[in-house]
Amino acid sequence: MTGRLALALLAALAFAGARAEEYRESSYVFGTIVQITVIDADPVRARRAAGRVFEEFDRMHRELHAWKGGELVSLNQAIARGETHIRTTPEIAALILQAQDLAARSGDLFNPAIGKLVGLWSFHRTVRADPFRTRGKSRGSCRRARA
Numbered sequence: 001m002t003g004r005l006a007l008a009l010l011a012a013l014a015f016a017g018a019r020a021e022e023y024r025e026s027s028y029v030f031g032t033i034v035q036i037t038v039i040d041a042d043p044v045r046a047r048r049a050a051g052r053v054f055e056e057f058d059r060m061h062r063e064l065h066a067w068k069g070g071e072l073v074s075l076n077q078a079i080a081r082g083e084t085h086i087r088t089t090p091e092i093a094a095l096i097l098q099a100q101d102l103a104a105r106s107g108d109l110f111n112p113a114i115g116k117l118v119g120l121w122s123f124h125r126t127v128r129a130d131p132f133r134t135r136g137k138s139r140g141s142c143r144r145a146r147a
Contacts, residue, residue: 025050029057064092066118 023046026035036053040046064072071089078086088096103111 021046023047023050025054027054027057029054029061063089064095 020039020041021043023038023040023043024035025038025047026033028034034054034057036050038046038049040049063070066072066076071092075086075088075092099112103113
């Protein structure tokens, strides 16, 4: 026990002079602002660490984008055409298995397989479509609540 205490004190003394600083960086990824905070005594190392995280987020954003060209779009298009035995990347296959598990465990309250609903609501467009409109006829309307 005394040896462990002595070792802990020596470790604490070794790092006593090091003063950790907070480094923050923000970027727009996945349709939202992402902020990363790194705590490190070396600001250059902190900046590099945040940069590596954002490089990975940027890669994921490019490769896993739901409606801009890429492997995920190709897979979704093949599924929509009714194809079976579709090849995809190991990363996408793992994401699908994970998403299926989360959907089952949440009783489908979380389910990323909502592509047709996303299309109906036009989430991927700058100008939103009226989701209640079918064949030129409006089925209903949304009224804004007034305070």
